[in-house]
Amino acid sequence: MQTTSQTGLTDHSLVALAFLNFFLADARDGLGPFLDGFLATHGWSPMTLGIIATLGGVLGMVATPLFGAWVDASRRKRMLIIIPVILVTAAALWTLASPGNASVFGGQSATAIVGAIVGPALMGLTLGLVGERRFSHQVSRNEFWNHLGNVVSLAGIYAATVAFGLNGVIGLMVLTAIAAVLAALAIDPNRINHDVARGLAHDDGAPGPSGYSVLVGSRGLILLAVTLMIFHFGNAPISRLIAQDFSIQLGTPFRTTAVTTGVSQLSMIAMALAAPFLIRRFGLAAVFVIALLALPIRGAIAGSFTDFTAIFPVQILDGIGAGLIGIATPIAAERILAGTGRFNVGLAAVMTVQGIGASLSNIVAGWLTNIGGYGLAYWVHGGIALLAVAVFVIGRDSIAPSQKNGMDAAVDR
Structure with a gap:
């Protein structure tokens, strides 16, 4: 059986994992937050952009649980990250070169489908490398490097557009994709424990549930999925709308989006650093509450002020809400599903249900x-x-259970 960090994981693989998260910040989503600003300045309406986002969300939603099961079964988890990165980058370059109906709808559809595997694959890879005991801490580290990568990428895109225009954006996308592939290849495949990666650290020998039975058979997982579906219905379109609004007002889609997104990413870095302490000191449930309460405050501020300076508190609250949710969700799913052998498919099912909220919200927002x-x-x-x-609040004990064996206090050690 492969070993995990608990039995001597080399620093080499953890360093490679950090670099992978750093470069995936730019490589996994293609144009990501820049798509709306870019297309808005090319005459695309908020309603049409909402339809595009909804279409991508629905396609990703359908694909995610299938890919989660694939990650559970696969022993080539690195390739499940590498191949999507290459395809997503190709689709983004197509859109930049020719922002017409075929490239936008076709490219974003392909991005949504193949990109849906990266999240489950990265979580499975992480759990298989570090084990259950270190998982909470490593998720926070992953998020730190991911958000730091976003900040560096945004700064790079801002500078590249000033110096080289669209060609600078294209060059950066290609470089980050290559770097992400090399980082994934640098992880030692022999250090990935594939049983632990699917949530079998405490296997009792009984066969685990399969498919959506993981979701429907667990009250905690159902309530987690419903909570996230509502949260993402509210949260998903706000940054997109801000990018559209100010890109049109200022006429600089890449630079404007770089600033607005950069503020939220810096806030998310702070949350990634704070999360282990918050979980240890106050518990996972408290972290969820903080994250969920950030959104209504964010919406009220965004709805009350129209000056560009309002984006700073709005996007800082995005970092608090979405940043903490992004860390707390896989930790909660791992605790709920420990011993089932279906961690990745269960997490993917939760992501699918939250995707319903995020997808529907885009067209409603438009x-x-x-x-x-x-x-x-x-x-x-x-x-x-x-x-x-x-x-x-109704289901907090089921959604955010204490870590087994009383290991909450070990989360940041």
Whole structure:
């Protein structure tokens, strides 16, 4: 059996994992947050952009649980990251070269489908490398390097567009994709424990559940999925709308989006550093509550102020909310599913349900913007998060159980 960090994982693989997360920040999503600003300045309407985002979300939602099961079964987890990175980068370059219906709808559809495997594959790879005991801490480290990579990438894109225009963006995308591939290849495959990677650190010998039975058979997982579905319905479109709004106002889509997204990413770095302490000191449930409450405040501020300076508190709150949720979700899923052997498919099922909220929100946000402007959309989507808070409070003990064997206190050691 392969060993994990608990029995001598080399620093080499952990360093490679850090670099992988750093470069995946830019390589896994293609144009990512820049798509809306770029297309908005090419005449695409908020409603059409909402339809594109919804289409991508639905396709990713369908693909994610299948890919989660694939990650559980696969012993080539590095390749499940490398191949999507190459395909996503190719689709993004196609869109930049020719932003027409075929490239935008076709490219974003392909990005959504192949990109859906990266999240489960990265979580499975992480769990297989470090083991259950170190998983919470390593997820926080992954998020730190991912958000740091985002900040560096955003700064690089800002500078590249000033110096070289669109060609600078293309060059950076190619370089980060190559770097992500090399980082994945640098991880020692013999150090990945594939049983631990699927949640069998405490296997009792009984066959684990399969497919969606993991989701429907667990009250905690159902409530986690519903909480995240509501949260992402509220949160998903706000940054997109901000990028559209100010890109049109200022006429600089890449630089404007780099600034707005950079603020949230810096906030997420702070959350990644703080999360281990917060979980140890206050518990996983408290971290969820902080994250969920950040969204209604964010929506109220965005809906009340129209000056560009308002993006700073709005995007800082995005880093607090989405940043902490991104760390807390896989930790909660691992605790709920420990011993089932279906960690990745269970996490993928949760991501699929949250994807329903995120996907539907985009078209609703486009409709709200058309009838009442950006301010109405901010107020409505921010307010929706209060329902997520209510669901979490009802099921908090099931959604965020204490770590088995009383290891919460070891989360940051």
